[in-house]
Amino acid sequence: MLIVLTTTSSFEEAEKLAELIVNDKLAACVQILPQMTSIYFWVGKIVREAEHLLLIKTLEEKFMELETFLSLNHPYEVPEIVALTAENVSEKYLEWMTDYLQ
Secondary structure (H helix, E strand, O other): OEEEEEEEOOHHHHHHHHHHHHHOOOOOEEEEOOOEEEEEEEOOEEEEEEEEEEEEEEOHHHHHHHHHHHHHHOOOOOOOOEEEEOOOOOHHHHHHHHHHHO
């Protein structure tokens, strides 16, 4: 199982992406965290922006398709697409996820 991270500048953008991702069976669940502050380097300067973090729960075999989807549909020029491997996942949760994504 993977947890893929990405951010958006608004809740509406996050919700739209999340619904498309789950509807297209690229992930079984997407959680949208409340607004946070991100500080990052972009185009020669330090930027401070409000963003929402998406936690995208998927399977390793879906990552390439999800990455392509995010690259094409994300409003950012260079979206954050970071996949973290979940080392320990309950059997029932993984079974539920696998059943939906296949």
